[in-house]
Amino acid sequence: xxxxxxxxxxxxxxxxWVAAARDYVLKFGTNLTSDPDSAGRFMLPLQVVTIAxxxxxYPAQGDIQAWFTRAYPSARVDFVPARTPAEFAAALAKRIxxxxxxxxxxxxxxxxxxxxRCLAGLHGRADGRLQDADFAVIAQARVEAVKLxxxxxxxxxxxxxxxNPQMFILVRLFADxxxxxVRAEDFATWLSYDMGQFYQRGVRHFEIHNEVNLKLEGWGQxxxxxxxxxxxxxxxxxxxxxLYPEAKFGWPGLSxxxxxxxxxxxxxxxxxxxxxxLRAADWIGLHCYWQTEAEMRTPAGGLGYLEYRRRFPEKLxxxxxxxxxxxxxxxxxxxxxxxxxxxxxxxxxGLGAAFAFVASASANFPHEAWRDEAGRATAIPAVVGQxxx
Numbered sequence: 001x002x003x004x005x006x007x008x009x010x011x012x013x014x015x016x017w018v019a020a021a022r023d024y025v026l027k028f029g030t031n032l033t034s035d036p037d038s039a040g041r042f043m044l045p046l047q048v049v050t051i052a053x054x055x056x057x058y059p060a061q062g063d064i065q066a067w068f069t070r071a072y073p074s075a076r077v078d079f080v081p082a083r084t085p086a087e088f089a090a091a092l093a094k095r096i097x098x099x100x101x102x103x104x105x106x107x108x109x110x111x112x113x114x115x116x117r118c119l120a121g122l123h124g125r126a127d128g129r130l131q132d133a134d135f136a137v138i139a140q141a142r143v144e145a146v147k148l149x150x151x152x153x154x155x156x157x158x159x160x161x162x163x164n165p166q167m168f169i170l171v172r173l174f175a176d177x178x179x180x181x182v183r184a185e186d187f188a189t190w191l192s193y194d195m196g197q198f199y200q201r202g203v204r205h206f207e208i209h210n211e212v213n214l215k216l217e218g219w220g221q222x223x224x225x226x227x228x229x230x231x232x233x234x235x236x237x238x239x240x241x242x243l244y245p246e247a248k249f250g251w252p253g254l255s256x257x258x259x260x261x262x263x264x265x266x267x268x269x270x271x272x273x274x275x276x277x278l279r280a281a282d283w284i285g286l287h288c289y290w291q292t293e294a295e296m297r298t299p300a301g302g303l304g305y306l307e308y309r310r311r312f313p314e315k316l317x318x319x320x321x322x323x324x325x326x327x328x329x330x331x332x333x334x335x336x337x338x339x340x341x342x343x344x345x346x347x348x349x350g351l352g353a354a355f356a357f358v359a360s361a362s363a364n365f366p367h368e369a370w371r372d373e374a375g376r377a378t379a380i381p382a383v384v385g386q387x388x389x
Contacts (some may be wrong), residue, residue: 004043005078005101006031007050008064010057013085017052020085024092028101036061040072045297045344048102050078052088073306074297074344078102107314109350112283118345119168119353120389121145122370123321126361129153130160133375134359139163141370141381145353147207147320149174154197168353170318171198172207172252173236177218184235191236192243199244206247207285207320208236211255213270215263225265226273233277248282253320256287256304271311283352284312285320291329293337302341305351319345319354323368335383346389356384 007025009017011034018032025032030050033039036058039049049072051064061067068077080103082088095101110116122143124130129152138146138160145168146160152171160167173191175182187209195206211217212229223229237249251274254267271278278284286308290301299306305317322341324334338356345354360369371377 004047005050006033006039006042006047007052008036008039008058009034009052010054011035012057016085017088020089021052021092023089024096027096036064036067037071040068040075044072045074045340048076048078050080050102053079053081054083054088073299073303076347107350109316112316113350113352115168115352118342118348118351119144120342120384120387121147121168121170121353121355122359123147123355123357124149124152124156124359126358126365127151128362130156131360131375133371133377135159135163136375137359137370137377137381140377141384142387143384144168145170145355147172147355148198150191150194150198154201157198157201157203168205169198169203170205170207170250170320170353170355171195171203172210172320174210177222178216180221182218182222184232185239188236188239192240195240195244195247199247204246204248205250205283205318206240207250207252207318208233209252210320211287212252213254213265213267219265226270227276229270230274230277233274234280237277237280250283250285250318250320251278251281253285253287256289268307278312278315281315283316283318284308285318287321288319288354289322290324290337291326292324293340296324296337296341297344302344305345305348309350316350316352318352321357322354323357325365325368327367329367330379332379332383335378335380338380338384339387342384342387342389356380 007021007030009032014034058064065077065079068075080088080091082091120143122138124146125134147170148156150171150173157169160169173195175187175190213219223232254270255264256267257264286304288302288304290296296302305319308317324337345351358365358368360371370380
């Protein structure tokens with residue numbers, strides 16, 4: 001857990017609450033304040049705010065937990081219900097005795113994600129196998145996880161693990177859906193061989209397709225809504241699971257959008273319609289994009305995972321794509337944002353990895369690629385490689 005912790009205590013009777021927290025503060029070396037805004041800004045977004053949960057103890061904010069969700073959505077809140085300083089002291093004493101700085105919050109994800117932290121990841125080449133320049137970028141950036149397409153070369157796995165023996169690798173099962181109907185049975189047949197090549201090399205996490213609420217990716221032709229896609233996804237999963245029983249199949253990241261457009265249907269409505277597949281998925285993927293650092297810190301941008309966690313509190317999540325695609329933002333600035341984003345996510349429970357988009361592409365992504373087609377790295381991998389995690 002984060003070492004940046006601050007105790008938020010009620011202003012009324014403040015020194016009584018300070019006295020109640022004394023032994024805990026001496027044990028764990030925490031900071032203290034009675035000002036919710038000071039707690040929210042303290043080392044944001046790396047901090048944990050431990051709140052003395054006196055009912056009505058923060059009258060200007062009302063429900064203090066709800067207030068933090070609105071005002072500082074990236075801050076992690078550790079709420080300690082207490083009607084008196086004595087109750088607060090007793091609750092903290094239990095933590096001191098157990099050696100646990102924070103109360104257990106939510107499900108224990110250790111069984112499904114032994115790494116215990118969100119890995120700094122990169123999406124591999126957008127089309128085809130990794131090239132020499134991609135491996136150089138991956139090594140320079142010191143990424144811990146790589147997402148490959150099933151159209152990549154299985155041998156890429158070996159080269160990635162030569163760079164980092166602990167490299168986590170996730171594979172997206174890929175096919176072209178443009179202007180054709182793709183039946184689930186056909187997709188499973190087409191992908192079964194390629195998937196097997198990665199499976200034999202120890203890869204176990206597979207994302208079934210991508211941004212399936214776009215017309216380009218099958219919406220409107222291979223399925224009409226989330227319900228139909230859920231059945232399509234389940235058919236693919238069941239067929240491939242029979243061949244590769246240890247595989248962990250993920251729900252694909254959707255194209256995030258707050259309102260419908262002609263080429264895209266609303267992502268949250270699509271989720272609502274597809275509950276059968278989401279319940280069956282071993283993990284859930286999502287995509288997050290932003291154009292400013294401020295937007296990176298909002299649920300509509302980089303913090304899109306908060307809505308998924310609210311809807312799926314016990315599911316392992318992967319941010320299978322994230323980026324700042326804005327053309328006018330300097331690439332060094334984008335790299336600095338990505339470092340902050342990796343740091344923001346590092347200790348989020350149940351978040352497996354976040355994959356920046358994209359190492360390289362033959363076309364279409366000049367403002368996101370970490371290197372150009374001549375093999376020259378942008379400023380991004382050098383900045384990311386200098387991070388401290």
